[in-house]
Each structure stands twice: as C-alpha cells, then as structure tokens.
Amino acid sequence: MASPKRTLIRCGHLVTMDGAIGTRRNWELLYVGDRIEAIAERVDQPWDDVIDASGMIVMPGLVNMHLHTFQAGFRAIGSEWLAPDYFRNFYGNAATRFGPEDNYLGTLFGALNQLNNGVTTLADYCHNVRTLEQAERSVDALVDAGIRAVFIHGDGLREPALPGALPARRLHPRERVEALQRSRFATPGRVTLALGIAGPHWADWEASLANVRLARDLGLIASSHVTRPHAAAIVPDGYDRLAAMGLLGPDHNLVHCNHLTADELGRLLDAGCTVTATTTNEFHDYPSDSALRKVMDRGHRPSLGVDVEAMVSGDLWREMQTALLFARNEGLRHGRPDAMIPVKTALGWVTAAGAQALMMEGAIGVLKPGAKADIVLLRAGDLNLFPVHDPVFSIVEQAHAGNVDTVIVDGVTRKRDGRLLVEAGWLSRLGERLRQSVARLAHESGLALPGPAQP
Template sequence: MMNESRPVLMRGGTVLPMDDAHSVLTNTDVLVLGDRIAEVGPNLTAPDGAQVVDATDGIVMPGMIDTHRHMWQTAMRAYGADWTLTQYFVWYYLDHGKLFRPEDIHAGNLLSAIEAIDAGVTTVVDWSHGLQTTDHADAAVDALESVPGRFVLAYGNIQQPPAEWSAAPEFRDFVNRRITGSDMLGFQMAFDVLGEPGFPEKPAFEVARDLGVAVTTHAGVWGATNDEGIRQMYENGFMTPETVYVHASTLSTDSYQRIAATGGSVSVATESEQSAGQGYPTTWAIRAFGIPVSLSMDTSVWWSGDLFSAMRTTLGADRSRAHLEAHAKNETVTHHALRAEHVVAWATRGGADAIGRSDLGSLEPGKKADVVLIKNEHSPVSFPLLNPYGQVAFQAQRGDVHTVLVNGRVVKHEHRLVDVDLAAARTAVERTVEHLRSSMGDEAWQQGMNPEIPESTVLENPYQYSDYRSEATHTS
C-alpha cells in the first residue's frame, strides 16, 4: 500500500499533458509532490522516500472528468438496459423513484464513486436528482466523502418543482452545513426547464444566483425540454459561462447560438442519446458553433460507467453522422474532422472547463495531481503503442487502468483499488435491491426490467411535478 504523503514519480511513460497543442511526450516522467504536479520531463530525480511507478510502455494522462452521472441509480445497474427515455421517466419520476430511502441514495453513490476511480474518472458531477429530502442529500454527500475521489454534488429533486425545493429552508440549511468550499466536493443545482408559460423555474435560478452556484440542466431532450426553455433562460439572463447543458440534442440554431454567445458548455452523453432517444448525439451539430464540450455517462441503470466508452461512442456517432450527411448529398467524407485527440481532450480538459476547475484536466506543474496511468502488461492490446490518443479512445478499457492518483493520493495501483471497502459497497447495494424488489413486488420488478412495447402513446414529459405538455412533439 502506498502512503499518500509520499512523493510519487511516474517514470518513463508516454505522457499526454493535454496542452493546447495536444502534445505527445515520450519517455517522460511526472513528479507529484503533495497534492500538486511538481514537474513533467525526462530523467527527473526522485526525491528521498518517493514511490517510483514504472510507466514504461504505458500512457500517463490527466484524470478523466464526467460532467453528468446520476450516481444514485448505480444500485440498479443494467436494470433498464432495454428502456426508452419514456420508460425511464415513468419508472423513476412517476412510479418507483419515490421508494428510494436515504440509505439507498448512499448505496448507489458509494458504488458509483468507487466505480469511477477504478476507471480513471477522478472527478464526477453527481447529477443527484433523487434528493427527495435533505436526509437523502446528507446520505449522498456522506457516500461521496467516504471515497477518495473528487466530486461535484448537483442537487436536484424530481419529485418537486425546482422553485419549491430550492426555496425550502432545509435546502439552504443543507448548503450551509455540507457545502463548505472543500477542494474535493463542489456544488451545483440540477433542474430542467420545461418551457412552460410563466417560466416557473425562474425562482430556482434566482436561488442559484444568490448562492453563486452553477446550474446544470437537461436541455434539448426530445419530448421533454426544448428551445422555449432556452429562450426563457436567455431572456431572463440565466445563461452564463458556468451553465452546463446536458444532451442539447434537439435544439435549433437559435438555441445553439445563445449557448455559444453566453459561453456555456454542453455535456454529451453519447451512449445515452443513442439508446434512450434524447436526440442524435450533439457533437456533429455544435462544433460549428464553437460550443465547448465535455463527456458524461448519464446512468449505469443502462450504460457503462467509464469514459473510454464515452470517447469511443462519441467518435463513432459523430463520424457516422458526417458520412450519412455526405452520402445524402452524393458526396464522400475523405478526412475526419473529429479526431481521437479531441475526444480525449473533452474527457479531461473539457470536463475541467465545464466545472470551472482550471487546476484540473491537464498535466502541468502547479496543477492538481489527478493522474492516470494506462498500462497492462498482460494484455495483447497494449502494444504496439503507436498513436496514444487513438489507443486511449479506441483500444483502452477500465481493466487497463494501472494507477490512479486523486489530489496526489494513490487510490488505485497495479490494477487494484487502494483503501476501498468493496465488500461493504456490495452489501449496501444488495440491501437496496432487496428493498426495492420487495416494495414493488416481484411481478412489478420483473415487468420493469423487461418492459413490453406500449400499445398507447405516453405523454412526452411525464414529470411528477408538472402537468404541462408542449405541442413540440405531442399533438394529441
């Protein structure tokens, strides 16, 4: 086991510093002192007592950053593999999301946090919209603080209107008690804008402004959120550089121009958008507007929880759309516009920029020491190492993550987690699954996991807290 107070020297790796030039530094060392990167260069001197990690034939890169993950749902891993977005809304928003107790939020967050650092995702925005009470919120934070990763709690509650839960005295009390400015726990507010007349979400934006925190919102989701919500945010002055628009898949040129003009960013969750139906993954549409991009995995109730999958699927979806658009014009794509180096940047620096952490996302002296070594001596896929960006985006996987540092602390080494009680996480999740299954009854549990194709149309936006239905996608 490594002592977190010792210096760490990663020796002789191929380093991706994620600078503006997307450099590749071969046979290069990375020295970590305390919680910071001290030096990056060849043949560095190891300080007395340093732990030296042999990075030969490996790739050293910044820790990856996921800007949108519903961590509380990880206890339901793969349960909704065959869901549509509508079935997700019905299960969590209308029918069974209310069954989650504080301890169930804790169990999901605990497992998700462990899973993240195991995959080299050193920072996660916990899009925590299952916080029905502040007891649930306390449980979420307790779980995040028990795992040696870096997190941002994005507080939300799908069972109440945003204006209601954000105005509750207990919410403000929670913020005062638990959000202390810790380097390891950031804070956002998470809610959606439905485009309902009167802009009922306005008071929640005002609370966010008063607290000085960013808002993250599911925007451009087919049948749920649309251009009207963007217009309301823009005309009321709530689109800021700190705002993160998740998915943003079905917006108009006007909306994309408003996001670009106000400096916001888009969190693309390609596995989710491809499967659930929010809209075609967004990168092919927004690159023309210069909108910054970060990557996210959304929820393990369907999909994988690592950013290798995010990078791979995003490249595939973007390139596929480029080919289809060209073929429709009887043309051929002969050169790719989106490269492997771009998605690796989105998974690192893009995430850091989205959450306002300029001290993360790259390997430079003075930056925070969130570092990942990808190396697997037992894998035939680990060599030859020719194009390291291509290796990360198309060849690597979570099992190739050899060593992970968060804030200078070694949390994974030689492919094994350090100081993590995986057995306790398993026990907690098993209790949550048993609670949900027994509360629902076995028949409902099985039906939820194996949904039938509905015979009737389901309202496009079945949120618990609003009866509003737009005419954008639902005309009957």
C-alpha cells in the same frame, strides 16, 4: 507540520493534454502533495517516492460530466427499456422510494466504479433528494469513495408520477441548499456543490427563473436537462428568455440538447453555456442525433457523461468511443470534409472540456505544473494496447477500463496494480446492504428485476 510527500513518476508514454508540453516519451512527472510540481525529460528535484510507469501510458484522469450515480444498484435492469419505461418504472416510481441510506449505497458503489474505470472527477447529478439527510448521505458516499466530485443537488419527486404527468411547478428548495452549504460544504474539500435544476423544458417559467436565480445568488454552477423539441418544452422560449436576461453563462451546463436546432443551440453557446452529451444513452432513448456536431460547428467543445447506468454502461471509455464514432459517421453521412474528427479532440471531451464545464479549467483534465495531481496510468503492455505507436490513438480507440492500473486523485493513490485500495470486508458488507436495498425498493415499487427464467 510535515512537508507534503514528493512523488516522481517515470513515464513510458506521457499524454498531458497541455498545448505547451504535449505528448512525450520517457519523461518524468513530479507531484508534491496534491499538485503537479514539475514535468521534464529529467526532473532535477528531490523526491520521496518513485512510481515506475516505464511500461505505462500516463494521462490525466477522466471527467465524467453527467451521472445519476445513486442508481448504481439498478444497473442494466433497463437494458430493454425506452425513455417512457425509464420514467414509468424507475425515475417516476422506484426512485421516489429511496431513503438516505439507499442514496448512500447506490452513490458509493457508483462512484467507486467510476474511480476503478479511471474517472477522477465525477459530476454526480443527484436528482433524487427530498430531505437534507438524503443529500448529506449522498455527499458522504462521494467523500467515502475518495473521488473528486461535484455533487449536483437535484430536488426529487415527492411521489410516483407517470410519464407526461411530472409536476411543472418545480421550485428548487433554497432552505435545503443553504443548510447543505452550512453542513457538508462549510469548509472546502474534494467534493463541491452545484445545483441540478428544472429548467424551461421541465418547469414552468416562474420556477425556471427562480431556480436559475437561486444558483446565481448562491454562487453555484447550475445544470439542467434539455431533452425536448421546441414545441414540447413547458416554456418553449424559456432558455432564450433567460439568456436575454443575462442569467445564462459559463456557470450553466446544458445536458443533452439533442432535440435543439443548430440555431437554438448556437444562441445558448453564444451566451457562454457549456453542453454535455451522453451519446450512448441518447441513442438508447431518443430518435434524434447527438448535439456533438452542432456544438463543434459553433467552435465549442462538448463534454461527455454516462447518464443512466440502469440502461447503459457506466464506462466512460466506451462513451468516448461511441461519441467519436457517431460524430465521424454524421460527418460521413452528410459528406462533410471534416468527417474525420481527430482522435485527440475526443480525448479532450472527457478531460479538458469537462474541466471547463465545471469551471476547473487548468486544474483538472490536464497534466502540467500547478494542476491537481489527478493522474491515471494505463498498462501499455496489455494485449489490446501493445504495441503502442501513438499513445493518444491507443487511449481513445483501443483502451478500456480493464487497462487502468493506477488512479491518483488529489495526490492520493486510490487504485494500484489494477486493484482499488478499499478494504475487502467493508466493501462486501456494504455490497450486501446494497442488494437488500435494491430488493426492497423493487418490491415496494412493483418492479420486477430481470433474471434467468425459472423452471
């Protein structure tokens, strides 16, 4: 068996997000196979290949903690929608008409876009699964894209439903999940499995309890949408009841939480849950502040996700910048002495906090010996970044997806010299199939796709 390849990166700026190593200038990083072996001013070990990143910022790959990736073919169609429009037009209508190949195509293009943007780990919240084949094809897309991913299996609506008319009896299908464990997840890989469950905001008590217990029984992380004020939840005290029963902990990720009071959220954080904010989409959809500050006030770190590309950009750099601006502005509006949140804190939201929420802390979202070789290189000479004085400031306040030169996932180079390493003809053929898929789904659901006015 051949020895794993040893690759040395000669860094210009090195941002590790590791407390012991910190941020360095002109240091070197060696990764062997899928793991980082050494980081030092001069690595005194043999290497097979070298990457000259002397003109670049070397940093951990980003972690996008919440994306409904299958929706990528419908990007921007809901730019002028509000939440009821999304439920009426897409989730409660068009999404119910997706088949296995529709899921595959949307997920593939969504995941490739994340890779292209510098995301090396994606929490794919696929709440549009009605059959085992549809789940398997969604997983196939993540594998084919080459991204590290957590496939968050969600049970989809069986038929179109209007806002306010979604079923409350939403039991997660154990048989399908167990079959998925026996098929696509029979052996460990870069894509792992979690459950996207209907919790007390969206399901009755019996279903909520059964869904959380299912995740625990199968040893899987669970994630649930928390998007309603207390009085509007199907089971208003449901999360408190689950916490009191010991069924909530670090294996449960709560998404949004924007309507929760500080006390409500605090009790869930104290139980060990993690919280993911999707600030841009929450601004778009809800008349409420993001939960970012409430999470931080309890001494916890929020993670960030993009959520719905039908309505907002899939760019996690933009999401990070928006979230930081919001959290700072909220502090200013309330005269808080801690209004100026440090820039490095925001970078932690899309690296270490995501790793923690996925129970991969120390393996991803950080560059240090023993961590996975999930690495992103930004061109420090690009006009929007040059000159780089503090690379963390430049990453958070100035960078965008266009600065991403190289993306390495699990030691495999997926993007180099600003180009994804995929065969152009293959991508073009699949792109045409995606367009056909979207046109058919829009026609079947009566959804008018936006476009220029016709003469």
